[in-house]
Amino acid sequence: MTTWLDILVAELRKFGAEAVGVEVKASAGGLPSSAKESLSAFSNSPGGGTLVLGLDDSPGYRAVGLRDARKLQTDLASMCRSELVPPLRPQIVLGEVDGCAVIAAYVPELPREQKPCYVEKQGMVRGTYIRVADTDRRLTAEEVHQLIAERGQPAFDAEPVVEASLGHLDEVEVAHYVARLRQANPRLWGNEEASVILRMNRVLVRDASGEYRPSLAGLLALGRYPQEFFPQLNVTFVHYPTVTGEATPSGVRFLDNVSINGSIPHMAAEALATIQRNMSRRSLISGEGRRDVWEYPPEALREAIVNSLVHRDLSAGSRGTQVQIEMYPDRLRIHNPGGLFGSVDITRLGEEGRSSARNAVLLRLLEDVTVPGEDRTVCENRGSGIRAMIASLRRAGMGPPRFKDKVTSFEVVMPNHALLDxxxxxxxxxxxxxxxxxxxxxxxxxxxxxxxxxxxxxxxxxxxxxxxxxxxxxxxxxxxxxxxxxxxxxxxxxxxxxxxxxxxxSEARRRPRPNRRRQIIEALHLHGTLSKSQIAEVIGASDKATEHWLSRMKKDGEIQASEGKRTSRNTRYSLTDKAMQPELPFSAPDTS
Structure with a gap:
């Protein structure tokens, strides 16, 4: 019987440790001390991961066995309970691989309100780890504080910018914002003063002395130049000439290198224009014929850029990191500080009705702030941005974006190729x-x-x-x-x-695909009646493939169920008169 451990090792050997979220340790001399770091890393990382003891970590992942597997299993469970904070309760199994004892411990990701998990002896600041590729990385003090802050709803965007005043907001943009609110909801805002509207929507908030100051969200949404106070809350764009980012043989390092500043609406618009300036167009063949399209659909770019600016981490330790856009010949990468927040995880991105905002005040403001020169607003706050991004790439005949959630950062990578060429x-x-x-x-x-x-x-x-x-x-x-x-x-x-x-x-022509329909007819002609499992064994196909062909052939009137229900193991199949007709053509593989 195939066990969970058998499946895990098969996946590990086929796809590698990084792809399946596994840390492998030989553990020939007992439980290694570094296991604590892996346990902490998996519990803090999206999706968790699995620690495997008793395999060599070289390619092939050969089973080396364990000296005292039962004791090692007990020691591992004890380590999880007593040496990590909070204590972990992974699913630990003891089994055999290639005749050798192997232990696997699946560590689920901790809920947001329980992070971080750290090695007790090292302390929270020095003993918190996350998983990066196939290694464990110690978090910095600022990253640890970020995890703690995100146990609840972060409020960094609602903090007052104490050096700023009302004069640092763009007068025209503020007027447009107030007018839009009054028009959209006259019952609430129709007769209110602009100052009241700005305070109630937290564009202006009180500082420690009681004075009203622009909030960080207000400055980013409606400010004239937020970078006066936060120089790195901007966007950088670099166009590299090579796929590795290295200089060309002639010494060219960048094809374009731009720093984009201003409020979020202006940065988003300028970033899109900058990418388009560096893009070429390609031909797309569809049912409508050949048409020219951008290398990357503008709608997909717009959604990715806005998401990176609106959902970035705004805590003090991350205000020195920009949103980075990097263009390579084969891909476009958009990276922002701060991983996914709240109930959204990497497997549920784009699901209808699933949305969670790290910067709730900022997002709410940008629902009513328009894009420069356009009538639409910067954000919808309906959780539809990722879906729109994927849909626009699909319409352009391109593959889906790749998302990477690294707890303290997030990135979107769009491959630059037509999927259906x-x-x-x-x-x-x-x-x-x-x-x-x-x-x-x-x-x-x-x-x-x-x-x-x-x-x-x-x-x-x-x-x-x-x-x-x-x-x-x-x-x-x-x-x-x-x-x-x-x-x-x-x-x-x-x-x-x-x-x-x-x-x-040409290889396929030398080794054509088996004609399963013909094989089944020949098997039943020889044996009379057979069950599904017997047919699968005779023709050398999987149960699923056999069931697929039996269903098609029954529908086509070539076979009949001779006894039992169709889904019963006892169901036996036999040929009909139609299948016995000698003129049926079976010379070519059946690919239907």
């Missing part, structure tokens, strides 16, 4: 299109580029919103033998099968 379309056509949905084609194209998908990534890439529909579509691809599945349930991952990978190549 001519070569990919030709490859998809070679697979056989009957019954395959457009969303499944997108997933296949992504997997062809090396992407490893799970249910959440599938939904984000394809626009499918229901996890059950996504599961059905992925399982359908597995059944068609176009996709291989590793793991099960919530931990299932999907990659392209060898059949699909070789489709359309």
């Amino acid at each position: 001519d070569g990919t379309v030709a490859w998809i056509n070679s697979l056989g299109r009957e019954g395959i949905r457009d969303s499944q084609f997108i997933a296949l194209a992504l997997m062809r580029r090396g992407e490893v998908l799970d249910n959440a990534k599938y939904r984000a890439a394809t626009g499918v919103t229901d996890s059950r529909v996504a599961y059905f579509e992925l399982q359908d691809l597995v059944a068609r033998e176009l996709v291989d599945q590793t793991g099960s349930r919530g931990g299932a991952r999907y990659t392209l099968s060898n059949f699909a990978r070789l489709a359309g190549t």
Whole structure:
């Protein structure tokens, strides 16, 4: 019987430690002291992670065994309870891999209100870790304080800027803001003085002496030049000539290098204009014919830029870090300080109705502050920005963005390529299109580029919103033998099968895909009646693939269920008269 540990090790060997969130330690001499750091790191990191003892951490992850596995399991549980604050209660299993004892401990991410988890002897400031790639990194003191501050609703954006006054706000922008509020809600604001409106919406707040000052949110939303007080609360843009960011052989380091300042509405507009100035256009072939589009859709860029400015961390320790936009020949990267906040995690980005604001006052203000030169506002605050970004990339024939939540920072990476280019379309056509949905084609194209998908990534890439529909579509691809599945349930991952990978190549012509329909007919012709599992064994296919073909062949009238219910293990199948007709063509692989 395949166990959770077997699945984990199979994924580790196939995808690597970073991809599956695993830390591997040989532990031949007992429980290593560094395990505490990994336990802390996983509990503080998005999605948690798994500590595995008894495997070599070199490629291949060979099982080396444990001297006293039972004692090591007890020591690990004791370490979690007594050497970490707060105590952890991971799921610890003891099993065998390649005949050797191995221990695996799954450490879930702690709820926001319980972070950070730290090594008690090192103290909170020195003993708090997070997971970065496949290593444990100690958080700085400021990062630790950020985690503590985010146990509740951060209020840094509502703090008064004590050196600023009303004169530091843009008079024209303030007038537009007040007029918009009065028009949108005359019952509340129609007869109020502008000063009252600014105070009640926390554009102006009291300082320690009782004087009204612009709040940080008010200055960022409506200020003339917020960088007078916070020089690094701005945007930097760098266009690199190479994919690594290194200089060209001729010594060119940057194609463009810009520092963008002003209020958030102006920075967002200028950042978009700067990116477009550095973009070229490409041709997109669709049902409407060939049309020219930007390398990156402006709507996707706009949403990514605004999100980075509005949801960035505004705590004192992060005010020295800019929002960074980096353009490379193959991708665009937008990075901001501060990871995801609240109930939103990396697997639920873009889900309808799921939104959480780190800077609640700032976001609320920008709902009523317009984009320079336009009638629309900077933010909607409806949790739809990520969905709009993904949808616009999909309409442009591009792959989905990649999101990285690093607890103390967040980044969006947009690959610069057409997802369904001519070569990919030709490859998809070679697979056989009957019954395959457009969303499944997108997933296949992504997997062809090396992407490893799970249910959440599938939904984000394809626009499918229901996890059950996504599961059905992925399982359908597995059944068609176009996709291989590793793991099960919530931990299932999907990659392209060898059949699909070789489709359309000379290798595929030398080793054609098996004609499962013909194999099933021949098996039943030889044996008379067989169950699903017996058919799968005879033709050398998975249960899912066999079930897929049995369903199709029953629908086509080629087989019939001879006894039991269709879903019963005892159901046996036999051929119909139609399947026995000698003129049925079986010369080519059936790709339907």
